Amino acid sequence: MLARTVAQKMSEQLGQTFVIENKPGAASTIGIAEAAKTPADGYTLLLAAAPYVITQYVYPKLSYDVRKDFVPLGLLQTTPTLLVVNPALGINTLNDFLKLAKSKPGQISYATPGGGSLPHLIGELFKQQAGIDLLHVPYKGGGPALADLLAGHVNSSFLSPIEVNAHLKSGKLIAIGASSLKRTPALAALPTLAEAGVADFEALAWFGFVTRQGTPPDVLAKLSEHLQRALKSPEIRDKVAQSGDVPAGTVQEFADLLGREHVRWESTVKTANIKPE
Known part of the structure; x- marks a missing residue:
């Protein structure tokens, strides 16, 4: 629902219609794999969440690598469990x-x-x-x-x-x-x-938009600008704040979070020896 709300606001700002396709299954890997095959033109955004990173380490034979096939656009929300x-x-x-x-x-x-x-x-x-x-x-x-x-x-x-x-x-x-x-x-x-009592413990649920690696910089900049504008609108800020923290929506903010997530979950999966079911 949050993604739909943000997409609607960006649609109004850009004058472009956003079509949302749900591709569930296999811990989100089906949808991610399909998005990895789309052209790097900025016309396809993927709503990423924690499994976007986690599955990279739980599933050893994925057809994609999120670190190489996608670039972050911006966070929509972070929330604790x-x-x-x-x-x-x-x-x-x-x-x-x-x-x-x-x-x-x-x-x-x-x-x-x-x-x-x-x-x-x-x-x-x-x-x-x-x-x-x-x-x-x-x-x-x-x-x-x-x-x-x-x-x-x-x-x-x-x-x-x-x-x-x-x-x-x-x-x-x-x-x-x-x-x-x-x-x-x-x-x-x-x-x-x-x-x-558990020093420095942090593990967030989050949602953010990514798009294909190789998308032209000017297209990324335009999408990023409109995502940040959307997150500043009162109705969206209020909706996000009901259950989590409101991010700035910048590319760097999301890139930093993804960097921490990869370190955290790669180590956790290896230490706990977690295998796909």
Whole structure:
């Protein structure tokens, strides 16, 4: 929905119609592979998210390399995931969670939408940096994972604010930390995992536009200019700020984030020996 809103604003500014095509499947690799075959003319933008980087290391035989086949255009949003627990676990803080996990290695479970997903990798990175052992319980999709967390069949999960806000308000789930390095305005009362005890921990969900490597510089500059203008419009800023942080939308900002993401997830995948399912 966010991409549609931004695309509509850019369409108004450029006087060009944006046609959105959904190409789901295989952890986003089908859509990325198709975009990698398009002409480098700026007429095809790919909405990239964390799997754009993660799959580069989980899947060893992709037909493309995102570092060589695409260039960043700009971020649309960054947002933390939240470490949430079922109240039956009997804890309310990250410190309590860490103490419990250390006293019961491999027994405290965390649910994910599947192996190699962003929540899975966040969980593995969290385990590595916190020095704890958690039990990974993969599901076939986020819906079943959340349902079993609510039912108490699993203890915890890393989920987006949009997925859990209603359950937090009703008391059915408890949030004990956010995965961003700094607090997000929409979640100002919730401490980050970094400040609550896992030093320098950061793992974000994000969305951004990329396009084909080799796109003419003047075309990139024009698209970048209009993306930044779109992100400055009040209606889009308000929409983005409801669940995350509003980026500047510059090419350099996104390039810097992608550089950090590649380092983070390549290391995490290798250390945890994560393989495609």
